[in-house]
Structures are given as C-alpha cells and as structure tokens.
Amino acid sequence: MGTRFRLVGLILSVVLVGVAAECASAPPEQPKKGSEASPAAQAPKPVATAALATPKTAAPRSGGTLKIGVLLDAISLDPHRASSPSTRMIYGNIHDTLTVLDFDAKLGPGLAERWEAVAPTRWRFYLRKGVKFHSGEPFNAAAVKAHFDRVLDPKRPGAALGTLKGVKTVEMVDDYTVEFITGQPTGALPMVLSAPQTSITNAAQAKKLGADYGTRPSGTGPFKFEEWKKGASITLVRNPDYWGGAPYLDKVEFRIIPEDSTRTLAYDNGEIDILYSPPGHMLAKLKADKNTTISQAVSFRTLFAGLNRKAPGLEDVRVRQALSHAIDRKAIADFVLEGIGIPA
Numbered sequence: 001m002g003t004r005f006r007l008v009g010l011i012l013s014v015v016l017v018g019v020a021a022e023c024a025s026a027p028p029e030q031p032k033k034g035s036e037a038s039p040a041a042q043a044p045k046p047v048a049t050a051a052l053a054t055p056k057t058a059a060p061r062s063g064g065t066l067k068i069g070v071l072l073d074a075i076s077l078d079p080h081r082a083s084s085p086s087t088r089m090i091y092g093n094i095h096d097t098l099t100v101l102d103f104d105a106k107l108g109p110g111l112a113e114r115w116e117a118v119a120p121t122r123w124r125f126y127l128r129k130g131v132k133f134h135s136g137e138p139f140n141a142a143a144v145k146a147h148f149d150r151v152l153d154p155k156r157p158g159a160a161l162g163t164l165k166g167v168k169t170v171e172m173v174d175d176y177t178v179e180f181i182t183g184q185p186t187g188a189l190p191m192v193l194s195a196p197q198t199s200i201t202n203a204a205q206a207k208k209l210g211a212d213y214g215t216r217p218s219g220t221g222p223f224k225f226e227e228w229k230k231g232a233s234i235t236l237v238r239n240p241d242y243w244g245g246a247p248y249l250d251k252v253e254f255r256i257i258p259e260d261s262t263r264t265l266a267y268d269n270g271e272i273d274i275l276y277s278p279p280g281h282m283l284a285k286l287k288a289d290k291n292t293t294i295s296q297a298v299s300f301r302t303l304f305a306g307l308n309r310k311a312p313g314l315e316d317v318r319v320r321q322a323l324s325h326a327i328d329r330k331a332i333a334d335f336v337l338e339g340i341g342i343p344a
Contacts, residue, residue: 065251069263069272073231073256076214078206079199080151083159085301086276088196090234090254094134095199095219098125098144099190103297107191111139111200111220120185125193127176131243133202134225135218141172146203148180159197166192222247232256280338302344 070086077091098112112125131139148170151160166186171179180189192198202218209216217225222244223236234254240246255272257263260279267275278286286292307314307323314320329343 062248063250065253066249066274067253067255067272068274068276069255069257069266070276071256071258071263074228074234077217077225077228077234078158078214079197079201080156080158080160081214083197086254089276090236091199091217091219092196092221093223093236093252094217094221094225095201096221097194097196097199098127099194101191101194107194110194111144112193115190117187118179121182123180123182123186123189124173125178125180127178128243129176131220132241133205133218133220134239135202135205137202137204139200139220140175141178142175143203144178144200145170145172147200150201150203150206151198160195163192163195163197223252226251280340283340303341 068089070089072084072086074087074090075082075084077087077094079088079091079095082088082091097110099115100108100110102108109128111128111131113128115123115125118124125144127139127141127144133139133143137143148164148167150156151158152164152167152169154161166182166184166189168181168183171181173179182189186192200220201213205216205218206213215228220243222239222242224239225234226237227233227235233256236252236254238247238250255266257266257272260282263272263275264278264282266272267278275286283294287294305327307320309315309320333339333341333343
C-alpha cells in the first residue's frame with residue numbers, strides 16, 4: 001500500500017486452565033421459535049475491514065495489494081481440514097459461513113438471511129439467492145446439504161466434525177431452505193454455524209479434487225484463491241461478484257514469516273502493511289508509532305489444559321481440582337502471554 005499508515009492486528013486470547021470434569025454439564029438450551037437475524041446486519045470480513053486501516057480522516061481507496069505478515073503457513077485451505085487462527089483468517093476470506101458474528105459478537109446473517117427453530121430438534125435456515133461459488137456453480141440448498149453431508153461424514157474426521165457433533169443431518173426443504181436436525185434441543189446452533197470451520201465449501205469441487213481441494217479451494221467469499229507458494233506466501237484476488245459487495249482491494253497477500261523479530265522488522269521496513277499477532281513486548285513501541293493503528297479485540301479462543309480422567313491418580317475429582325487451583329492464571333496471562341491474555 002502507498003500510505004505509511006498501517007495496521008497491527010492483535011487478538012487478545014482468553015486463557016482458561018481447568019478440568020472439564022470439575023463442572024456439571026449445563027442442560028441443553030431450548031431454542032426459541034422464530035429466532036432470526038436482523039436483516040440490517042452485515043457479514044464483516046477480516047481483510048475487507050483491514051482495507052480501511054488508514055487515518056480516520058482519510059476516505060477508503062480502491063485497488064492495490066494488502067500485505068499481511070502471519071506466523072505460520074496454512075496446513076490446508078479447506079475449512080473442514082484446518083482450524084489454526086492464521087489459517088482461518090485466510091480461508092475465511094475465500095469462504096462464507098451461514099451466520100456471522102460482528103465485531104461486537106452480535107450474531108447476524110451470512111449465507112443464511114434468517115433462521116428459526118421449527119421444532120425442539122429442528123432449525124430452519126433461509127438461504128440467500130443469487131450467490132455463486134468462485135468456480136461458477138450456484139449456491140443453494142443442494143450445495144449446503146452436500147457440504148454438510150461431507151463435513152458430517154465420520155469417515156472424514158476434521159476440524160468441523162467436533163464443532164457439529166450435535167447435528168445428525170441436514171435436509172432440503174426447497175431450493176433455498178434447509179433444516180438442521182439435531183440429536184437434542186440445541187439453542188446455540190445458529191451461533192455454532194458462525195464458526196470458521198463450518199464455512200461452506202463447494203462440495204462438488206471438493207469431490208472432484210479430493211485432498212487437492214485444500215490447495216485449490218472454491219468458496220463464495222469476497223476473495224478468490226490465486227496462488228500458494230509453500231512456506232512463503234498465499235495470494236487471494238478480489239471477487240468482483242461478491243454478494244456482499246466487491247472488496248476495495250485488488251489482492252491480499254499473506255506472507256509467512258514465522259520469526260517474531262523478522263516479521264516485526266518487515267513491518268518496520270514497510271514490507272508488510274499488517275503485522276498479525278505481534279509479540280507482546282513490542283506493543284509499547286508500536287503504540288508510540290503515530291503511523292500505526294493497533295486493532296485489538298477479545299477473541300473466543302480459549303487456551304486450556306485438559307486432564308485424562310482415566311489416568312491413575314486423576315480419576316479423583318479432588319486431585320483435578322487441586323491441580324486447577326494450583327495454576328496461576330494471572331501469571332500465565334502476564335508473563336507467558338506478555339499481558340495480552342485474560343485469565344478465565
């Protein structure tokens with residue numbers, strides 16, 4: 001980008017260290033009939049927002065390539081196969097979810113315009129019309145069913161399978177309406193379907209390509225996949241036909257720079273426009289830079305330690321509770337996460 005005003009993307013992680021067996025399971029939440037999204041809400045995309053990372057008084061400008069420095073290369077760009085934060089940021093611009101969380105954690109419409117609970121174990125979703133996958137195929141109820149048939153296949157374990165463990169099947173009602181059938185009342189399902197790993201893939205393309213879909217993805221998102229240089233960069237190009245409006249940017253280039261110091265130096269030298277997940281000890285310096293904007297948000301990401309209840313000595317809940325009480329969560333947040341974590 002031509003301007004020296006740049007953005008540092010910083011995600012504050014919630015730190016949780018505990019044992020699942022310590023707490024009794026809460027009863028399933030009963031869905032409320034008629035629950036639906038506000039039609040005024042829109043689906044924000046991380047990179048589309050980053051395009052506005054300029055001085056507050058400056059108007060957005062179209063065109064150009066945004067360069068983002070990330071820690072790790074992606075494992076796969078198939079949302080069903082990978083769920084690391086930096087990978088989600090990349091494939092989240094290629095694919096869309098049925099519902100979305102805005103930056104205030106408010107649920108809104110994505111590829112589904114609205115939804116409602118029609119029975120204790122049935123959620124009905126009404127889909128957007130006129131949407132197409134990057135490869136040209138139409139997005140409709142058949143595409144949604146094919147996607148979730150693929151994701152829910154127990155022979156294909158992946159990141160989304162655990163997220164959707166309460167879903168038994170997805171059925172078509174008509175060309176633009178689907179129903180999710182759950183094993184028990186699941187009031188949180190619309191929220192669950194905002195998770196990046198549930199992003200709608202082109203199942204027909206995935207079936208055709210097999211494992212190669214992860215390197216040649218086709219979604220409905222604001223950017224199309226263009227190129228992947230393993231260990232170096234992943235480049236996306238503008239989708240001019242995006243249902244949410246074409247992005248300002250021509251391209252987005254994610255540069256893989258694992259070393260914190262090297263990534264920070266690349267930012268200082270203007271080689272990248274966004275420094276994703278900067279090291280905590282650099283925050284004071286970055287905040288003092290008048291040409292830098294720090295974007296911070298509390299994420300739903302939780303770091304936790306799980307204990308095997310079947311292991312000798314750990315079957316006693318009192319032992320697990322003692323271990324939990326012995327953990328200094330504040331010290332982890334202050335020193336391990338360098339002040340950018342929140343003890344839970």
